Amino acid sequence: MLGTIGLESTVDRADIVAWDDYAVIAADRDHPPTRHLHVGFVAPSREDVDRFWRAGVAAGYEDAGAAGERTIYRRGYYGAFLLDPDGNSVEAVHHDDTRRGGNIDHLWIGVRDLGAAEAFYKTISRHTGLRDGRRWKEGVQFLGAWASFSLVRDGRPPTQHLHIAFQASDCCTVDQFHAEAIAAGHRDNGGPGERPQYGEGYYAAFVLDPDGTNVESVRRASPERVSRNR
Numbered sequence: 001m002l003g004t005i006g007l008e009s010t011v012d013r014a015d016i017v018a019w020d021d022y023a024v025i026a027a028d029r030d031h032p033p034t035r036h037l038h039v040g041f042v043a044p045s046r047e048d049v050d051r052f053w054r055a056g057v058a059a060g061y062e063d064a065g066a067a068g069e070r071t072i073y074r075r076g077y078y079g080a081f082l083l084d085p086d087g088n089s090v091e092a093v094h095h096d097d098t099r100r101g102g103n104i105d106h107l108w109i110g111v112r113d114l115g116a117a118e119a120f121y122k123t124i125s126r127h128t129g130l131r132d133g134r135r136w137k138e139g140v141q142f143l144g145a146w147a148s149f150s151l152v153r154d155g156r157p158p159t160q161h162l163h164i165a166f167q168a169s170d171c172c173t174v175d176q177f178h179a180e181a182i183a184a185g186h187r188d189n190g191g192p193g194e195r196p197q198y199g200e201g202y203y204a205a206f207v208l209d210p211d212g213t214n215v216e217s218v219r220r221a222s223p224e225r226v227s228r229n230r
């Protein structure tokens with residue numbers, strides 16, 4: 001489906017396929033499939049959004065919303081929605097402030113307790129570059145350099161088994177990210193250190209947010225942000 005909007009894979013192996021800042025990996029007993037995630041991918045034009053939706057329906061993927069304007073989100077917002085084989089909501093979107101330099105426009109992440117989830121991401125915001133975005137009764141948005149993600153409690157099931165990574169400028173930022181999250185009472189999922197299995201110069205730390213999302217701060221030689229979806 002990503003090929004229909006001009007996105008080509010940058011890694012393609014038996015265990016992982018990636019499109020720069022988005023990756024899917026094989027699930028196993030210890031790492032179940034991601035569920036109940038919404039991810040919106042940048043489409044260069046409205047015609048690309050149309051192509052994405054038509055190709056998906058023709059291939060047998062479940063329609064979750066035909067191509068069209070969605071002014072409820074913002075003026076000029078044009079999107080189309082499908083469900084992937086694991087039931088995640090996948091969107092191609094084009095709007096007036098479409099992201100440049102990356103593939104993901106936004107994520108929507110279902111949470112159990114909106115206040116607790118917001119407090120977690122505010123705790124790490126100083127070390128991840130996150131800024132406050134819009135908020136509404138059922139959700140709160142955080143902004144990155146271009147992409148955004150929203151924590152949502154609107155009746156949808158909580159998102160499960162998601163991994164999000166934030167690029168750090170140096171190892172000290174990784175250390176501080178981990179220390180501050182742990183000091184605030186959040187769960188450790190891997191202390192700061194080298195992870196050579198992921199690449200040369202890969203230095204990272206991992207914590208779990210209140211819903212179990214694996215949140216990573218990483219310093220590496222080729223800066224990029226990756227959302228891994230099993």
